[in-house]
Amino acid sequence: MESHLSERMKPMNPSAIREIFKFAGLPGMISFAGGNPSERTFPAQELAEVSAKLFAEKPTEILQYGISEGYAPLRELTKARMREKFGVGGDDDEVLMLTGGQQGMDLALKTLTNEGDAVIVENPSFIGALNAIRSYRLRMVGVPMDHEGMNMDALEKALQENPDVKLIYTIPTFQNPMGVTMPLARRKRLYELAVQYDVMIVEDNPYFELRYYGEDVPCIKSLDKTGHVLFCGSYSKTVSPGLRVGYLVLHKSLLQKFTVAKQCVDVHSVNLPQMLVYEYIRGYDFDAHVKLCCDIYRVQRDLMVSGLKKNLAGLEAQGVRFTQPDGGLFVWVDLPPEKSGYELFERLVERKLATVPGSTFDPWERRDTPGIRLNFSMPTPEQIESGTKIFGDTIREFLK
Amino acid sequence: MESHLSERMKPMNPSAIREIFKFAGLPGMISFAGGNPSERTFPAQELAEVSAKLFAEKPTEILQYGISEGYAPLRELTKARMREKFGVGGDDDEVLMLTGGQQGMDLALKTLTNEGDAVIVENPSFIGALNAIRSYRLRMVGVPMDHEGMNMDALEKALQENPDVKLIYTIPTFQNPMGVTMPLARRKRLYELAVQYDVMIVEDNPYFELRYYGEDVPCIKSLDKTGHVLFCGSYSKTVSPGLRVGYLVLHKSLLQKFTVAKQCVDVHSVNLPQMLVYEYIRGYDFDAHVKLCCDIYRVQRDLMVSGLKKNLAGLEAQGVRFTQPDGGLFVWVDLPPEKSGYELFERLVERKLATVPGSTFDPWERRDTPGIRLNFSMPTPEQIESGTKIFGDTIREFLK
Numbered sequence: 001m002e003s004h005l006s007e008r009m010k011p012m013n014p015s016a017i018r019e020i021f022k023f024a025g026l027p028g029m030i031s032f033a034g035g036n037p038s039e040r041t042f043p044a045q046e047l048a049e050v051s052a053k054l055f056a057e058k059p060t061e062i063l064q065y066g067i068s069e070g071y072a073p074l075r076e077l078t079k080a081r082m083r084e085k086f087g088v089g090g091d092d093d094e095v096l097m098l099t100g101g102q103q104g105m106d107l108a109l110k111t112l113t114n115e116g117d118a119v120i121v122e123n124p125s126f127i128g129a130l131n132a133i134r135s136y137r138l139r140m141v142g143v144p145m146d147h148e149g150m151n152m153d154a155l156e157k158a159l160q161e162n163p164d165v166k167l168i169y170t171i172p173t174f175q176n177p178m179g180v181t182m183p184l185a186r187r188k189r190l191y192e193l194a195v196q197y198d199v200m201i202v203e204d205n206p207y208f209e210l211r212y213y214g215e216d217v218p219c220i221k222s223l224d225k226t227g228h229v230l231f232c233g234s235y236s237k238t239v240s241p242g243l244r245v246g247y248l249v250l251h252k253s254l255l256q257k258f259t260v261a262k263q264c265v266d267v268h269s270v271n272l273p274q275m276l277v278y279e280y281i282r283g284y285d286f287d288a289h290v291k292l293c294c295d296i297y298r299v300q301r302d303l304m305v306s307g308l309k310k311n312l313a314g315l316e317a318q319g320v321r322f323t324q325p326d327g328g329l330f331v332w333v334d335l336p337p338e339k340s341g342y343e344l345f346e347r348l349v350e351r352k353l354a355t356v357p358g359s360t361f362d363p364w365e366r367r368d369t370p371g372i373r374l375n376f377s378m379p380t381p382e383q384i385e386s387g388t389k390i391f392g393d394t395i396r397e398f399l400k
Numbered sequence: 401m402e403s404h405l406s407e408r409m410k411p412m413n414p415s416a417i418r419e420i421f422k423f424a425g426l427p428g429m430i431s432f433a434g435g436n437p438s439e440r441t442f443p444a445q446e447l448a449e450v451s452a453k454l455f456a457e458k459p460t461e462i463l464q465y466g467i468s469e470g471y472a473p474l475r476e477l478t479k480a481r482m483r484e485k486f487g488v489g490g491d492d493d494e495v496l497m498l499t500g501g502q503q504g505m506d507l508a509l510k511t512l513t514n515e516g517d518a519v520i521v522e523n524p525s526f527i528g529a530l531n532a533i534r535s536y537r538l539r540m541v542g543v544p545m546d547h548e549g550m551n552m553d554a555l556e557k558a559l560q561e562n563p564d565v566k567l568i569y570t571i572p573t574f575q576n577p578m579g580v581t582m583p584l585a586r587r588k589r590l591y592e593l594a595v596q597y598d599v600m601i602v603e604d605n606p607y608f609e610l611r612y613y614g615e616d617v618p619c620i621k622s623l624d625k626t627g628h629v630l631f632c633g634s635y636s637k638t639v640s641p642g643l644r645v646g647y648l649v650l651h652k653s654l655l656q657k658f659t660v661a662k663q664c665v666d667v668h669s670v671n672l673p674q675m676l677v678y679e680y681i682r683g684y685d686f687d688a689h690v691k692l693c694c695d696i697y698r699v700q701r702d703l704m705v706s707g708l709k710k711n712l713a714g715l716e717a718q719g720v721r722f723t724q725p726d727g728g729l730f731v732w733v734d735l736p737p738e739k740s741g742y743e744l745f746e747r748l749v750e751r752k753l754a755t756v757p758g759s760t761f762d763p764w765e766r767r768d769t770p771g772i773r774l775n776f777s778m779p780t781p782e783q784i785e786s787g788t789k790i791f792g793d794t795i796r797e798f799l800k
Contacts, residue, residue, distance in 0.1 A: 001627045001653045004566070004600055009511045009657045012664075042463040048455035055448035063442040063640035099499055099666040106665045110535065111409045115515060128667065135510065135664045166404070200404055227401045240463035242671040253401045257409045264412075264535045265506045266499040267528065270670045271642040 008137050015127055016360045020345075024354035030387040033354040034378040035176070035329060037237050038300075041293040043280060047240070050279040054272070062272050068259050070097020070247070071274035077281060078233070078247050086208075087222035088231050089249040096258050099269040101206050101246035103262075104232035105132045105169070108202050110261045111254070113138055113166045120158055120168040120199075122150050124332075124361030124371065126176045129169055129204065140363040141165060147323060149175065149182030152189045159197045168194060168201045172220055173208040174328025177361045177373035181326060184217055191223045199228070206234040206246075209290050211327040212298035227251030235277050237329075238290050243273035297329070297377060303384040304331055304376035311392025318399055322374075329377040333391075335370040336399070342367040344398050353390045408537050415527055416760045420745075424754035430787040433754040434778040435576065435729060438700075441693040442640050443680060450679040454672070462672050468659050470497020470647070471674035477681060478633070478647050486608075487622035488631050489649040496658050499669045501606050501646035503662075504632035505529050505569070508602050509536045510661045511654070513566045520558055520568040520599075522550050524732075524761030524771065526576045529569055529604065540763040541565060547723060549575065549582030552589045559597045568594060568601045572620055573608040574728025577761045577773035581726060584617050591623045599628070606634040606646075609690050611727040612698035627651030635677050637729075638690050643673035697729070697777060703784040704731055704776035711792025718799055722774075729777040732758075733791075735770040736799070742767040744798050753790045 017033070024031035054062060069075060079095045082088040089095070098104050105128070113119065115137045121130065123142030133140055141162050143154045150170060159165060170190065172182040182190070194201045203220045221231035231249040239245070250258065262268070280286070308322050308331065319336030335341060341358035348355050358371030379387060417433070424431035454462060469475060479495045482488040489495070498504050505528070513519065515537040521530065523542030533540055541562050543554045550570060559565060570590065572582040582590070594601045603620045621631035631649040639645070650658065662668070680686070708722050708731065719736030735741060741758035748755050758771030779787060 001600075001651045004512050004654075005657055006510065006512055007514050009661060012657065012660050014656060014660055015663060036465050039460050039464060042459065044455070044459035044463060047463070048452070048459065051451050051455055052448070055444070055451055059442065059444035059448065060439050061642075063444060063447070063642045064439060065436050065641045099670070102663075102667045103665060110406065112404050112406055114407050128663070131660070132664045135661065200401075241465045242461075242463045244666065244668070244670045251401045254404075256414060257405055257412065260412050260414055260531070261409060261535065263415060263502075263528070264532045265503060265665060266644065267502045268644070270499070270644045270673055272672060273670055 008135055012131065012134055015131065017127060017356055020354060020356055023349050029352050029354050030379060030383045030390070031354040032374040032376070032379060032387055033356050034375045036378055037241055038296060038377045040296055042240050043284070043289055046280055046284050047276055050276055050283065054275050054279060058275070062275060066268045066271040068263050068268045069255070070095070070269060071271060071278060074274045074278040077278055082233065082249060086219055088219050089221065092227065092252050093249050094252045094255040096248045096250065096255060096262065097269050097274055098246035098248060099266055100244035101204065101232050101234035101236060102128050102132070104230070104246055104248045105129050105202065105204070106265065107248070107258050107261045108167065108230055109133065109136045109138070111257050112200055118162045118165045120155065120165055121363055122170055122175065123363055124177050124358055124369070125169065125363070126171060126204070127360055130363055133169070142363045145175070145178055145180065147180050149180055149186055150190065152186055155190065156193055159193060159199065165197070165199050168199055169204065170201065170220070171204045173205055173217065174210065174325050176328070177330055177356065178332040179323040179325030179328050179330045181217060187218065187220045188223060191220055191229065194228045195226050201229045202232060203229055204232045206237050207328040209238055210294060210297060210329070212294050212301055213326040221249060227253065238293060239277055239280065243276060245269070245273050245277050300376045300384065301325065303381055304374065304388065307384055307388030308391070311388045312395065315395065315399070320395060329375055331374045331376060333372045333374065335372070337370050339370050339398070340368045341370055341372040344372055344395065347394050347398055348391065351390050351394050353387050353394070408535055412531065412534055415531065417527060417756055420754060420756055423749050429752050429754050430779060430783045430790070431754040432774040432776070432779060432787055433756050434775045436778055437637050437641055438696060438777045440696055443684070443689055446680055446684050447640070447676055450676055450683065454675050454679060458675070462675060466668045466671040468663050468668045469655070470495070470669060471671060471678060474674045474678040477678055482633065482649060486619055488619050489621065492627065492652050493649050494652045494655040496648045496650065496655060496662065497669050497674055498646035498648060499666055500644035501604065501632050501634035501636060502528050502532070504630070504646055504648045505532045505602060505604070506665065507648070507658050507661045508567065508630055509533065509538070511657050512600055513538055518562045518565045520555065520565055521763055522570055522575065523763055524577050524758055524769070525569065525763070526571060526604070527760055530763055533569070542763045545575070545578055545580065547580050549580055549586055550590065552586055555590065556593055559593060559599065565597070565599050568599055569604065570601065570620070571604045573605055573617065574610065574725050576728070577730055577756065578732040579723040579725030579728055579730040581617060587618065587620045588623060591620055591629065594628045595626050601629045602632060603629055604632045606637050607728040609638055610694060610697060610729070612694050612701055613726040621649060627653065638693060639677055639680065643676060644669070645673050645677050700776045700784065701725065703781055704774065704788065707784055707788030708791070711788045712795065715795065715799070720795060720799070729775055731774045731776060733772045733774065735772070737770050739770050739798070740768045741770055741772040744772055744795065747794050747798055748791065751790050751794050753787050753794070
């Protein structure tokens with residue numbers, strides 16, 4: 001039946017990460033490849049209590065059809081919390097609940113782009129977003145990243161040279177895969193450029209509450225006075241990814257079309273997870289829970305960073321640098337420009353360490369991409385210790 | 401921000417049915433407009449028990465990221481049940497779990513059509529599918545329905561005249577909106593035509609287990625020897641619509657691309673509803689539950705049909721005919737060809753009866769569509785009695 005495939009899907013392949021996960025599961029393999037939140041952060045007991053209460057008190061609301069815009073109490077709570085706590089969303093904004101943050105990108109592309117348009121992405125960027133963009137047959141314009149996020153001069157040049165750009169996709173905080181955070185000045189310039197060129201921004205910000213060091217940097221959406229910013233948020237990293245509860249904060253003039261688009265793809269998101277998240281946040285101390293998540297991940301992050309410091313010592317002169325993220329789940333290792341992250345990844349697999357090569361996050365999947373992503377949320381302390389040792393040993397051989 | 405909208409979404413409007421639901425909720429209004437399953441059919445107590453058990457025993461499986469193809473035990477159960485009980489799916493077929501049956505249409509269109517292609521739809525047909533087709537910028541070719549489903553000579557003509565047809569979308573059993581069922585001979589011819597013209601069929605069959613009279617008619621997928629049929633099923637009508645658990649049975653050569661498409665739109669469906677449905681079917685007598693649903697709806701259907709028989713008596717000579725469905729949730733009333741279902745709908749609203757005009761289900765939303773849909777799953781017996789009386793009185797005036 002392959003002859004029946006659409007042009008948009010013909011060139012698309014299963015996520016390289018999923019293929020890598022096959023290695024990651026082999027016996028004796030240490031995995032820095034994952035991207036999952038740690039199970040230790042799941043408020044399982046609280047959600048069990050809330051679930052029992054909901055089934056006892058509101059079975060029909062759980063089981064009957066729901067509202068395309070989302071479960072109203074959670075929409076309201078999300079709107080109020082994001083506005084009061086983070087300045088995200090104002091009088092002219094609305095909240096649309098999503099089946100996971102990924103759906104925000106799908107709906108944004110569906111509602112705001114035409115086939116053949118260009119979309120600006122950070123290079124490297126999150127593979128889920130890159131694949132969504134590919135699936136809409138859009139042209140990707142990659143803007144290079146440094147350790148303070150997207151390079152703004154390169155962005156301006158990209159906007160000048162590509163008048164058909166419709167969207168800028170950015171993960172400004174603890175970026176996936178690099179772990180870096182865009183400072184406020186860059187965020188302001190990014191927003192100003194978007195307004196100047198009248199291009200929409202999708203601010204994908206699933207990690208920003210997982211901050212282990214330093215002060216919050218205001219979300220780009222909090223700077224938005226014109227409606228150019230769509231904020232894509234998620235409860236996947238602070239409550240549970242398996243519940244698939246995400247949300248968009250977007251200008252009210254866009255809500256209706258986004259809602260129609262959502263009706264076309266899944267009618268509405270499942271009621272129960274939205275009700276669980278709502279009752280959980282309402283009934284328990286969510287801020288304390290987020291702090292607990294941060295406490296757990298800070299230890300992991302510190303182990304990874306100190307392991308890399310120890311095992312990569314002296315390699316900076318040869319062009320090896322790693323990010324030291326203030327939050328999120330990932331560290332990125334820059335290799336010398338002529339070195340392929342994919343080749344390093346292959347050597348690491350032989351040494352029983354699974355990672356994700358930079359090519360996975362490159363808009364064109366170039367195997368010579370000189371970088372590699374390491375995850376610190378999933379491995380045990382012992383695995384981080386021995387994994388960073390393997391990493392250091394392998395990279396030293398690799399650079400010879 | 402409206403200037404930023406995509407060409408695909410610019411012409412799309414919120415579902416007319418949702419607008420009608422605003423009327424349906426007005427005080428004193430009787431509603432035959434809905435399409436929801438009756439809350440009386442929800443196995444709420446059993447799902448509450450299963451949920452408590454799952455949270456106690458498998459919290460991590462509930463809360464961690466899941467598999468794009470779906471929760472493996474439910475995939476297996478669905479595959480085995482559909483194959484053994486209904487002959488749907490064989491050695492060359494796979495099951496992909498969905499976020500509600502609607503997602504099956506979204507993924508089929510994404511994976512099997514290009515912008516500008518043609519899709520054959522029954523006229524009238526389900527608005528959710530029509531809107532999904534619109535959202536992919538496809539050309540709709542409507543094939544007229546009679547009281548035995550899609551007219552096969554018209555279908556053959558449509559296939560001859562439109563070589564760019566990629567998909568035939570059909571609801572063969574207790575069709576929405578007409579309530580009619582395609583007999584086996586037509587199903588065979590439909591399948592043969594699809595093979596002859598090498599066109600895929602999406603068999604959307606959410607109601608087929610809700611049969612109140614007569615014998616099962618084999619699903620089109622059970623005739624499939626070539627992989628041309630995608631069967632779109634759902635637990636929305638037999639367990640709960642709010643849980644959004646649907647599935648596709650499709651040729652194994654298509655599974656990978658459909659899975660990639662699903663990763664692009666929502667990564668995976670929520671784990672918990674899939675686990676709930678699995679444990680519910682496994683732990684309780686699901687066949688007995690389906691029978692109970694049928695027992696509940698049979699009474700409703702009989703009240704609606706006898707109410708219409710009584711109140712529309714003598715109108716057949718004037719061109720008023722209604723379907724007497726053997727299952728599902730809907731009755732359709734044909735009006736004389738020159739009469740507008742939309743005008744009748746407006747008069748009925750004035751008389752405090754909400755219905756859905758045929759125009760809603762017309763591929764081109766033509767207001768002169770001479771038909772109207774009545775739902776019998778939601779109203780009370782008293783409402784069916786007084787609603788059919790209002791309907792008869794109003795239509796008699798309307799025909800004058």
